[in-house]
Amino acid sequence: MRAISGLWRWRRNPLRRGTDLAEAWMALGALLLILVAGPVLGTLVGGVAQDALQRSVREQREARQPVTATVIRKLDSSPLDADPETSTGRSLRSRVFADWTAPDGTAHQGPVMANLRSPHRGDHFTIWTDLHGGLSARPLDSATATTHAVLAGFGAALLTTGLVEGGRRFAVWRMVRRRYARWDQAWDRAGPDWGRTGTGS
Template sequence: MRAIRGLWRWRGNPLCRTTDLAEAWLALTSLLLIVCVAPLIGVLVGGAAQSALQRSVREQHEMRHRVTATVVRALERSRLTVDPEGASGDELSSRVLAAWTGPDGSRHEGPVLVGIDRPDSGDRFAMWTDVRGREVARPLDSATASTHAVLAGVGTAVAAAALVEAARRIVVWRMVRRRYARLEREWERAGPDWGRTGAGS
């Protein structure tokens, strides 16, 4: 709004300099880019991220399988060992030796992290494996993918707006420097004659 008011105020004003008008037009253009173009870029990037992430979700759910494993015995327990796919980083995970059957029918046994507080031999829990029965991370879910896509879109829109504002400030800074340099040159040209009789100043 300030840019529009500035343009209207300078309209037909004899004191209006070319740089004043250029500054007002620059501010108006920057405002339009920030309000209209930056959100559009954010929507496009967010949409592209959503498509890519949802495709990844589908691929992961096709390639990863949920199986039921059985605790063979508990292994050492550490508060520093946290399941990165867990709902909360504060959850205590237990390390156990487990046995499971892969989707292809193969038998597997190995150390895994479980969210059981005091695991005993024979306890059953769910885990994720690939088609050959090897342990893999939990597949990305659709809601998390959508959240990442929204964050990508918002971040891109904010970055685009910040880039436009930074460019506007740089251009205005250069215009002001050029204006002051011109003023100094004019001052040097007129300064020595100031106060002298008949100098026309």
């Protein structure tokens, strides 16, 4: 971070300009914002994300239940898995036709993905369903939710740091542009007589 580089402008110097002091104050302000606002905002965002994600974990655990399914027959591979390179990650899963009993007691049958390498009729495996027996994804676990919340907080802190430093650099750029414009105006006023003999310079 280069915000600290502007702090030298506080030194007493007869050549120090007002803009130099303004740059120093901006550097100090940016440094304080990065050191204070970044972590505080990151903590707040992480806390809000943690609360929301943990609430989602609880809701999913209440709405989804693991049930035991029984293989009726093995089904052909899905057309989407025809490419052997795409199906390597699913080598431990097989597509089967199975039946299961929902948490509300109703019986269901249908094609599902079983975590069995070579399923046979009568094999048992676990699937996740909603309370009425419809297939659903495994609920989010608490550790994964916490990891996502930490990443969200860290991202918010980094974004704050980037915005503060970007704002400081933009403000300094505008000040430098104005300084150059004033120099050009002063040069234009002095330029026509500069270097001529008899001009009193």
